[in-house]
Amino acid sequence: xxxxxxxxxxxxxxxxxxxxxxxxxxxxxxxxxxxxxxxxxxxxxxxxxxxxxxxxxxxxxxxxxxxxxxxxxxxxxxxxxxxxxxxxxxxxxxxxxxxxxxxxxxxxxxxxxxxxxxxxxxxxxxxxxxxxxxxxxxxxxxxxxxxxxxxxxxxxxxxxxxxxxxxxxxxxxxxxxxxxxxxxxxxxxxxxxxxxxxxxxxxxxxxxxxxxxxxxxxxxxxxxxxxxxxxxxxxxxxxxxxxxxxxxxxxxxxxxxxxxxxxxxxxxxxxxxxxxxxxxxxxxxxxxxxxxxxxxxxxxxxxxxxxxxxxxxxxxxxxxxxxxxxxxxxxxxxxxxxxxxxxxxxxxxxxxxxxxxxxxxxxxxxxxxxxxxxxxxxxxxxxxxxxxxxxxxxxxxxxxxxxxxxxxxxxxxxxxxxxxxxxxx
Amino acid sequence: xxxxxxxxxxxxxxxxxxxxxxxxxxxxxxxxxxxxxxxxxxxxxxxxxxxxxxxxxxxxxxxxxxxxxxxxxxxxxxxxxxxxxxxxxxxxxxxxxxxxxxxxxxxxxxxxxxxxxxxxxxxxxxxxxxxxxxxxxxxxxxxxxxxxxxxxxx
Numbered sequence: 001x002x003x004x005x006x007x008x009x010x011x012x013x014x015x016x017x018x019x020x021x022x023x024x025x026x027x028x029x030x031x032x033x034x035x036x037x038x039x040x041x042x043x044x045x046x047x048x049x050x051x052x053x054x055x056x057x058x059x060x061x062x063x064x065x066x067x068x069x070x071x072x073x074x075x076x077x078x079x080x081x082x083x084x085x086x087x088x089x090x091x092x093x094x095x096x097x098x099x100x101x102x103x104x105x106x107x108x109x110x111x112x113x114x115x116x117x118x119x120x121x122x123x124x125x126x127x128x129x130x131x132x133x134x135x136x137x138x139x140x141x142x143x144x145x146x147x148x149x150x151x152x153x154x155x156x157x158x159x160x161x162x163x164x165x166x167x168x169x170x171x172x173x174x175x176x177x178x179x180x181x182x183x184x185x186x187x188x189x190x191x192x193x194x195x196x197x198x199x200x201x202x203x204x205x206x207x208x209x210x211x212x213x214x215x216x217x218x219x220x221x222x223x224x225x226x227x228x229x230x231x232x233x234x235x236x237x238x239x240x241x242x243x244x245x246x247x248x249x250x251x252x253x254x255x256x257x258x259x260x261x262x263x264x265x266x267x268x269x270x271x272x273x274x275x276x277x278x279x280x281x282x283x284x285x286x287x288x289x290x291x292x293x294x295x296x297x298x299x300x301x302x303x304x305x306x307x308x309x310x311x312x313x314x315x316x317x318x319x320x321x322x323x324x325x326x327x328x329x330x331x332x333x334x335x336x337x338x339x340x341x342x343x344x345x346x347x348x349x350x351x352x353x354x355x356x357x358x359x360x361x362x363x364x365x366x367x368x369x370x371x372x373x374x375x376x377x378x379x380x381x382x383x384x385x386x387x388x389x390x391x392x393x394x395x396x397x398x399x400x401x402x403x404x405x406x407x408x409x410x411x412x413x414x415x416x417x418x419x420x421x422x423x424x425x
Numbered sequence: 426x427x428x429x430x431x432x433x434x435x436x437x438x439x440x441x442x443x444x445x446x447x448x449x450x451x452x453x454x455x456x457x458x459x460x461x462x463x464x465x466x467x468x469x470x471x472x473x474x475x476x477x478x479x480x481x482x483x484x485x486x487x488x489x490x491x492x493x494x495x496x497x498x499x500x501x502x503x504x505x506x507x508x509x510x511x512x513x514x515x516x517x518x519x520x521x522x523x524x525x526x527x528x529x530x531x532x533x534x535x536x537x538x539x540x541x542x543x544x545x546x547x548x549x550x551x552x553x554x555x556x557x558x559x560x561x562x563x564x565x566x567x568x569x570x571x572x573x574x575x576x577x578x579x
Contacts, residue, residue, distance in 0.1 A: 096530035181472035226439040347493045
C-alpha cells in the first residue's frame with residue numbers, strides 16, 4: 001500500500017477524515033487505470049438491451065483488456081418529444097405527461113412543473129397544499145431511493161436485497177394509491193395546489209409508515225453498510241470530484257457525496273421546506289460508496305420531514321381560490337354555476353396566462369430539475385424546456401467510466417441514478 | 426487497522442450480521458399475496474376502468490354531451506357523438522373510450538360537470554384481444570355497478 005493515498009472512510013468510531021479536493025484528485029488518478037495510447041481495443045456495446053444496464057441506455061465501450069478506454073453514450077431510445085407535446089396542450093393537460101418523465105418519482109416531476117407554472121401565473125398556493133406537496137414529494141424521494149438502493153445493490157450481485165427493497169417501497173406506493181388513485185403515475189399536483197384532499201385515515205397511516213421505515217433502514221444498514229463484498233467493490237471506484245461535478249452539471253446526491261452541501265430545498269426553499277427542520281446529507285469521498293451513504297441519510301431526513309409536516313399539517317383549502325388560473329373544485333362544479341363556467345373556460349380556453357419567461361428549479365430525488373417556460377399569453381406554452389437531472393448525469397458517464405474496470409461500470413452507472421424516461425424525455 | 430476490526434474481519438462478523446437479517450425472515454409472515462387466488466382490494470380512489478353513470482330514476486345517462494372530457498383528455502382517447510331530440514334533449518349516440526390510448530390520468534372524471542363519467546376500481550384489463558380495449562357506451566354503462574358514487578363529490 002506504500003504510495004497509495006490514504007482511504008478516508010471512517011471505520012467504526014474512528015474520526016472521519018474529510019479529504020480535500022487535491023487529495024481526491026490524487027485518489028482519482030490513483031484509482032483509474034492508465035490507458036496506453038495506441039493499444040488495440042475491443043469495442044463492446046452495452047445496452048440498450050443488455051440485462052445489467054439500467055433502462056434503455058446504450059454505452060458503446062472501447063476496452064483495453066478489462067479497462068474502459070472510451071465510452072460513447074447512446075440515448076434517445078425512449079424519446080417521446082415531451083417538450084413539443086407541451087406546445088400543443090394547455091397548462092393543465094400537460095400535468096399527466098410530466099408523470100412520464102421520471103416514472104420512478106413522478107410526483108416530483110408534477111411538482112416541479114406546477115411550481116414553474118405557478119411562478120409564471122403568480123398563483124399563491126394555500127398553506128395546506130404546500131404541506132401536502134412536501135409530504136408527497138418526500139414520499140416520492142423515499143420510493144425513489146428505496147428502488148434505487150435495491151437495484152444498485154443488485155448491480156453488485158445481491159439478489160435478495162432487491163426484493164426487500166421492493167417490499168418496503170410497496171408501503172409508499174400504497175399511500176399514494178390511497179391519496180390520488182395511482183401507484184406510479186400520480187398526476188397529483190395541480191396548478192395552485194393538489195388534486196384531492198388527504199382521505200380519512202391517511203395521516204395516521206402515513207405516520208405509521210414513516211415511523212416504521214427507519215427500522216427497515218437500520219436493517220438495510222446491517223445488511224449492506226459493512227458488508228465486505230460491497231465495501232471492496234464500491235469504495236474508491238467512480239470517483240468524481242466536486243470540480244468534475246460542476247463541469248458536467250451533476251447535482252443531487254452525487255454532488256452532495258463530494259462534500260458540497262447544495263440542496264435546493266435549503267438554498268431556494270419551495271413548498272413548505274422553509275418551515276421544516278432538516279439537514280442536508282453530505283459525504284466527502286465522492287465515490288460510489290459515499291453516494292450510497294448520502295442516499296441512506298437522505299431517506300432518514302425524508303422521514304423526519306414527513307413527520308414534522310404531519311404534526312403541523314394546517315387546515316384549510318388544498319387548492320388555491322383563483323378563478324383565472326386554477327381548476328375549480330369538483331364539489332363546487334356540481335352545485336355552483338360560476339364554478340361550472342370556470343370549469344368550461346379552463347377546459348375549452350385554458351388558464352389565463354401572462355406573457356413572459358420563467359425558470360424554476362426544484363430538488364427532485366435525482367438532482368435539480370428545472371422548467372423553463374416561454375409564454376406568449378396564450379393558453380398553451382410557446383416553448384417549454386425541461387432540464388432534468390438524468391440527462392446531465394447520463395452525459396457524464398464517459399468521463400466517469402474512463403480508466404475504470406468494465407465490471408465496475410454498471411455499479412458506477414447505477415450510483416448516479418439515471419432513469420431513461422427522465423433522460424430522453 | 427485496529428485490533429477490533431481485525432477480529433471482526435477474521436470472524437466474518439458483518440456477514441453473520443447480514444445473514445441474521447435474512448435468516449430472520451424465515452420466521453416472519455409472508456407479505457406477498459398469491460395473486461390470482463387472492464387479490465388486494467384497491468383503494469376507493471383508484472383510477473381504473475371508466476364507467477358512465479345513469480340516473481337511477483329515469484334510466485337516462487347523466488352525460489349532457491358537453492364534450493369537456495373529450496377536450497381535456499391528454500391522449501385524446503374519448504370520442505363523443507350526440508344528437509338533439511324533439512324536446513331539445515341531447516342524446517348520446519356514440520361514447521367510445523380507447524383504453525389502449527388512455528393514460529388513466531383521471532382528468533375526465535375530475536372536470537365532468539354532470540358527474541357522468543367516473544373511474545372505477547376495475548384494474549384487471551389485460552386481454553388477448555385488442556378489441557377488448559375499445560369501450561363503447563354499452564360497456565361503460567354496464568360498468569357502473571363498480572362505480573362508487575360518493576367519489577364524484579371529491
